[in-house]
Amino acid sequence: MPDTSLPVTPAQPVRFRGGGFTVRTHRWAALLAFAVLIAVWESTNRFGLVSPLFLPPPSAVAKALGAMVADGSLWQHLKASLMRIGVGWAMGTVCGMAVGFAMGIGSVARAVGVPLVSAFFPIPKIALLPLFILWFGIGEPSKFATIGFGVFFPTVIATYSAIDSVPRNLIRMAQSFGLPWASILRKIVLPGALPGILAGFRITASIALILVVAAEMIGAEYGIGAFVLTAGNLMLTDQLLAGVLVLSLLGLAIGTVLSILERRLLKWR
Amino acid sequence: MTVVRWGRRTVLGVMGAAALALSAAPAFAQSLEKTSIGVLALASSGPIFIAKSKGYFEKEGLDVDLKMFTSAQQVPVAVASGDVDFGVTGLTAGFYNLAAKGAVTMIAAQSRDEPGFELSAYVAANTAFAAGLKKPADLKGKRIAITTVGSTFHYMLGLLGQKYGFTVKDLTMVPLQDVPKMTAAFKGGQVDAIVAPVTVARQMVADGAGTIIGWVGDETPWQLGALFTGPKTIAQRRPTVEKFIRAYQTALAEYHAAFNTKDASGAIVKGPGYDSLLAIIAEATKQKPEVVAAGLPYVDPQGKLLIDDVVNQVKFWQAEGQVDKALDAKSIMDLSFVK
Numbered sequence: 001m002p003d004t005s006l007p008v009t010p011a012q013p014v015r016f017r018g019g020g021f022t023v024r025t026h027r028w029a030a031l032l033a034f035a036v037l038i039a040v041w042e043s044t045n046r047f048g049l050v051s052p053l054f055l056p057p058p059s060a061v062a063k064a065l066g067a068m069v070a071d072g073s074l075w076q077h078l079k080a081s082l083m084r085i086g087v088g089w090a091m092g093t094v095c096g097m098a099v100g101f102a103m104g105i106g107s108v109a110r111a112v113g114v115p116l117v118s119a120f121f122p123i124p125k126i127a128l129l130p131l132f133i134l135w136f137g138i139g140e141p142s143k144f145a146t147i148g149f150g151v152f153f154p155t156v157i158a159t160y161s162a163i164d165s166v167p168r169n170l171i172r173m174a175q176s177f178g179l180p181w182a183s184i185l186r187k188i189v190l191p192g193a194l195p196g197i198l199a200g201f202r203i204t205a206s207i208a209l210i211l212v213v214a215a216e217m218i219g220a221e222y223g224i225g226a227f228v229l230t231a232g233n234l235m236l237t238d239q240l241l242a243g244v245l246v247l248s249l250l251g252l253a254i255g256t257v258l259s260i261l262e263r264r265l266l267k268w269r
Numbered sequence: 270m271t272v273v274r275w276g277r278r279t280v281l282g283v284m285g286a287a288a289l290a291l292s293a294a295p296a297f298a299q300s301l302e303k304t305s306i307g308v309l310a311l312a313s314s315g316p317i318f319i320a321k322s323k324g325y326f327e328k329e330g331l332d333v334d335l336k337m338f339t340s341a342q343q344v345p346v347a348v349a350s351g352d353v354d355f356g357v358t359g360l361t362a363g364f365y366n367l368a369a370k371g372a373v374t375m376i377a378a379q380s381r382d383e384p385g386f387e388l389s390a391y392v393a394a395n396t397a398f399a400a401g402l403k404k405p406a407d408l409k410g411k412r413i414a415i416t417t418v419g420s421t422f423h424y425m426l427g428l429l430g431q432k433y434g435f436t437v438k439d440l441t442m443v444p445l446q447d448v449p450k451m452t453a454a455f456k457g458g459q460v461d462a463i464v465a466p467v468t469v470a471r472q473m474v475a476d477g478a479g480t481i482i483g484w485v486g487d488e489t490p491w492q493l494g495a496l497f498t499g500p501k502t503i504a505q506r507r508p509t510v511e512k513f514i515r516a517y518q519t520a521l522a523e524y525h526a527a528f529n530t531k532d533a534s535g536a537i538v539k540g541p542g543y544d545s546l547l548a549i550i551a552e553a554t555k556q557k558p559e560v561v562a563a564g565l566p567y568v569d570p571q572g573k574l575l576i577d578d579v580v581n582q583v584k585f586w587q588a589e590g591q592v593d594k595a596l597d598a599k600s601i602m603d604l605s606f607v608k
Contacts, residue, residue: 053370130453138459219443233417235363
């Protein structure tokens with residue numbers, strides 16, 4: 001006869017029940033979603049549900065992209081755009097971080113800077129293009145300026161709010177231990193602000209990609225943005241989507257690079 | 270004191286009231302057939318404004334809704350998507366690509382560059398003019414601002430090249446997307462010349478930024494714009510298209526008589542109804558009558574297309590690699606309406 005008295009049952013292993021919302025990696029899920037999306041998209045065209053003029057099938061987009069690779073124009077466009085994005089983003093980021101640091105540390109700089117940033121940030125850069133042409137001409141400088149201006153303000157905001165969010169008690173502790181000012185800046189403020197600044201980079205990198213299309217409205221012969229604009233003007237919708245695809249792949253690549261950078265720089269966490 | 274609190278109920282109530290107001294839009298009692306046309310608010314669409322304002326469409330039993338667009342590119346797209354039944358605008362490579370895919374068909378002419386009529390100008394910047402850019406043939410090898418690759422400006426330069434034995438590859442075309450940016454580049458000394466609509470060209474001369482060195486109409490007359498519709502509309506609503514064209518032709522003839530009459534010496538004189546028609550176009554384009562009067566293009570009184578030029582346009586874009594080589598120009602014009 002089995003013993004049913006509860007208190008003496010041997011210790012049972014308890015199943016771990018706390019992992020409900022733990023993020024697990026599902027590499028295949030994202031790929032499958034893409035595959036299904038592309039299959040549905042292709043089939044709408046194959047079965048004649050959507051005219052290829054309104055939504056070219058993925059096969060047509062792939063063919064347009066293939067033609068760009070084959071005649072080498074893709075590299076020409078990519079080279080021109082990457083140079084503009086690189087220089088424009090770097091200029092905007094360096095200036096933005098300098099101003100953001102000044103605003104994060106100095107109270108006078110902040111009092112001056114916050115209203116100025118609020119006033120200038122919402123100006124659509126595309127509306128300023130005719131002025132940029134007058135100020136910087138139609139060569140590369142006006143394109144760098146368009147991207148640089150767009151990147152500058154979000155960088156300022158990201159930098160100074162990142163510095164703002166560095167734990168006060170860490171700074172106070174360092175001060176009470178008599179650490180010199182420069183040392184506090186280098187050892188506490190900078191690393192503490194880095195996650196916020198890097199998050200800002202993610203946003204500004206995307207802004208740079210968006211603005212390269214606007215920048216290449218100004219007399220650009222080559223560039224992914226110029227290619228997309230021309231395809232749109234010529235109503236070549238398959239080429240248009242091929243250009244957009246290249247832009248989003250570029251965004252993906254930049255995002256990956258930033259993830260690696262985050263992992264390296266934020267090891268201390 | 271009452272304070273409106275924007276709670277969920279208030280917001281839903283306002284949204285509901287708005288939806289009711291919209292759905293109760295006036296229902297038309299008349300039995301006019303509804304149709305629509307996409308136009309730009311430019312003098313080149315003048316005959317359409319006249320036909321609408323003077324009731325020529327209604328006389329044919331049509332209630333035509335004018336939908337205003339801001340760029341020539343959007344109009345054929347709206348016809349292709351079925352948002353409007355007709356469209357009237359300039360002919361670009363983008364238009365021919367839509368036509369090649371069977372989305373639009375030309376049925377009558379809009380304005381054109383004609384000798385003696387000032388519509389599109391070659392304007393030289395001051396420095397380039399001083400350096401010897403005195404006539405259109407000198408544009409070879411110069412830096413010229415255009416709106417976009419595949420635009421009417423692109424074709425006008427190609428056409429000029431055909432006349433003087435050069436190609437667009439002998440020029441540096443600087444695409445700047447729109448006229449304000451072209452103007453900025455021109456005034457900033459970034460380009461040697463531009464091809465500009467008459468009103469813009471006159472403004473630049475008035476600002477002292479450049480000199481008009483010739484008119485496209487005198488150098489290379491060409492079919493700048495056309496009236497078009499979808500092949501489906503022609504197949505399914507042929508009587509509607511016929512009525513529309515009849516009203517359009519009445520307005521074209523009136524426009525032509527008022528604005529395109531020349532005296533014995535070749536100077537343009539005011540024809541019958543000049544002032545009243547000018548007032549109609551000025552109101553529709555929201556511009557001052559004197560500004561409109563300076564840029565009234567030539568139209569064919571019957572709306573006949575310059576067929577040879579349309580064929581040449583298609584060939585030009587095909588040679589430039591911007592329009593499908595398989596496109597036959599004759600297949601995108603339906604000449605059965607305008608005889």
